[in-house]
Amino acid sequence: MNNLFADPEGSYVLLVNGDGRRSAWPASAPLPPGWRSSDESDALPERGCPAAGPPDPVPYPFRDYHRLDVDPVYAELRADRPVLRIRPPYGDDAWLVTRYDDVKTVLGDPRFSRALTAHNDESRLTPRPVNTSILGTDPPDHTRLRRLLARAFTARRAELLRPGVRAFTATLIDEMTKRGAPADLVEDFALPLTALVICELLGVPYADRPAFRVWLDAFSSTTALSVEQINSRTEALYAYIDGLVAQRRSDPAGDLISALVDAHDETAGITGQELVELVSVLLIAGYETTSAQLANSVLVLFTHPHAHEALRADPGLLPGAVEELIRFVPLDAHVAFGRYAREDVELSGVRIRAGEAVLPVLPSANRDPSTFPRPDELDLCRGRNPHLGFGYGIHRCIGAPLAKVVLEEGLGGLLARFPGLSPAVPPEEMVFKEGVQVRILQTLPVTW
Numbered sequence: 507m508n509n510l511f512a513d514p515e516g517s518y519v520l521l522v523n524g525d526g527r528r529s530a531w532p533a534s535a536p537l538p539p540g541w542r543s544s545d546e547s548d549a550l551p552e553r554g555c556p557a558a559g560p561p562d563p564v565p566y567p568f569r570d571y572h573r574l575d576v577d578p579v580y581a582e583l584r585a586d587r588p589v590l591r592i593r594p595p596y597g598d599d600a601w602l603v604t605r606y607d608d609v610k611t612v613l614g615d616p617r618f619s620r621a622l623t624a625h626n627d628e629s630r631l632t633p634r635p636v637n638t639s640i641l642g643t644d645p646p647d648h649t650r651l652r653r654l655l656a657r658a659f660t661a662r663r664a665e666l667l668r669p670g671v672r673a674f675t676a677t678l679i680d681e682m683t684k685r686g687a688p689a690d691l692v693e694d695f696a697l698p699l700t701a702l703v704i705c706e707l708l709g710v711p712y713a714d715r716p717a718f719r720v721w722l723d724a725f726s727s728t729t730a731l732s733v734e735q736i737n738s739r740t741e742a743l744y745a746y747i748d749g750l751v752a753q754r755r756s757d758p759a760g761d762l763i764s765a766l767v768d769a770h771d772e773t774a775g776i777t778g779q780e781l782v783e784l785v786s787v788l789l790i791a792g793y794e795t796t797s798a799q800l801a802n803s804v805l806v807l808f809t810h811p812h813a814h815e816a817l818r819a820d821p822g823l824l825p826g827a828v829e830e831l832i833r834f835v836p837l838d839a840h841v842a843f844g845r846y847a848r849e850d851v852e853l854s855g856v857r858i859r860a861g862e863a864v865l866p867v868l869p870s871a872n873r874d875p876s877t878f879p880r881p882d883e884l885d886l887c888r889g890r891n892p893h894l895g896f897g898y899g900i901h902r903c904i905g906a907p908l909a910k911v912v913l914e915e916g917l918g919g920l921l922a923r924f925p926g927l928s929p930a931v932p933p934e935e936m937v938f939k940e941g942v943q944v945r946i947l948q949t950l951p952v953t954w
């Protein structure tokens with residue numbers, strides 16, 4: 507028997523549920539509903555034994571995310587159970603993958619597919635599968651869509667946008683200064699800055715922000731919204747983008763929507779529906795993801811005063827600091843989007859069979875000591891930093907160069923203009939949104 511109780515640390519317990527199903531469970535995690543401790547005479551399922559089929563799954567997530575903590579359970583899993591059979595709240599049972607090398611394989615190896623999610627009951631945390639557009643495709647569709655975006659998202663293009671980002675930053679800081687402390691760095695800075703940048707790039711009117719920010723919540727909600735709210739907000743966003751596309755067709759501008767409309771009309775490189783979905787995904791990622799990373803990074807600096815002071819004293823550290831903050835901030839509340847195996851693949855000695863789902867845990871991979879010395883330390887001068895915060899492989903974040911420019915300019919501007927920037931309430935009292943896929947601060951009250 508493959509007995510995890512041999513573990514000298516005693517870091518797993520055996521659980522049994524009402525159906526008599528048994529499963530190993532990290533001892534430090536609270537018991538999942540409907541499960542109780544069993545005794546050692548119960549046999550554990552063989553893990554990954556081809557004859558026995560996959561072991562019984564344990565319910566996932568283990569618990570709600572807590573602020574910017576990386577659940578210590580992941581360190582235990584990386585050591586002892588790196589590929590764990592889990593049952594997510596929705597969709598197929600899956601393998602939870604926590605080691606750096608395995609997560610990289612899941613993201614980068616063509617034996618794992620995103621497109622197959624559409625042919626399955628996608629393993630997920632959201633009531634309905636999120637339409638991730640390009641991120642839901644495999645080659646050749648992926649190659650076709652990515653090529654259409656490539657020119658707008660090169661590192662060179664991001665650098666050309668830097669002066670504009672710097673000007674937006676300065677304007678927002680001027681307005682905060684005029685109003686006086688305290689300010690809310692989420693509402694007064696991070697959200698408007700990222701909205702201004704993405705609106706300008708795509709050609710979405712900034713004035714429409716009050717409406718589209720509400721619709722965008724549909725894509726990140728796990729439990730915050732009802733299915734009806736998710737459906738109606740998703741449809742509202744698509745109708746809105748559809749309207750913008752029609753407008754650009756009759757009145758083209760020099761923005762990305764106009765360029766994509768051209769591609770649709772002239773070469774049929776993209777269908778009308780693909781166009782609407784792609785613009786929506788760019789708006790989601792460009793707006794709230796980047797804003798959340800910016801606000802969370804400031805909060806991390808508040809709780810790491812040496813790093814804060816070092817960065818203020820030497821802005822030359824900014825590019826490396828932004829990379830380290832992307833590694834260190836666990837932006838996903840739990841997992842990234844799932845993949846399905848096209849063929850049998852072995853990960854850390856566990857056989858994933860063709861057709862089975864895997865869910866990679868990016869925050870766990872980014873804290874794997876096999877790749878990052880002192881992984882739980884924020885080290886702004888970390889030399890080699892091959893983090894997976896922007897993903898890996900063909901789906902690696904296309905907006906990464908732009909996001910880095912926004913983060914460098916946003917953080918750099920704040921530190922230069924507000925040398926005394928500090929939290930206006932104790933950091934441990936800052937409130938995060940609940941029931942969402944990404945860790946987002948509701949407010950970040952600051953003074954200076």
Ligand code: HEM
Pocket residue numbers: 613640641642652704787788789791792793795796799832837842843894895896897898900901902903904905906908909
């Ligand atoms: C700090 C900010 C950001 C972070 C941490 C981030 C993170 C990520 C990650 C982890 C992935 C890969 C997901 C996976 O493989 O499952 C991804 C993909 C993607 N991101 Fe970002 N992102 C950020 C900003 C942006 C921005 C600013 C844009 C564009 C405006 C963007 C657009 C995209 C797109 C389109 C994809 C899918 C690419 C593909 O499928 O080829 N992201 N992002």
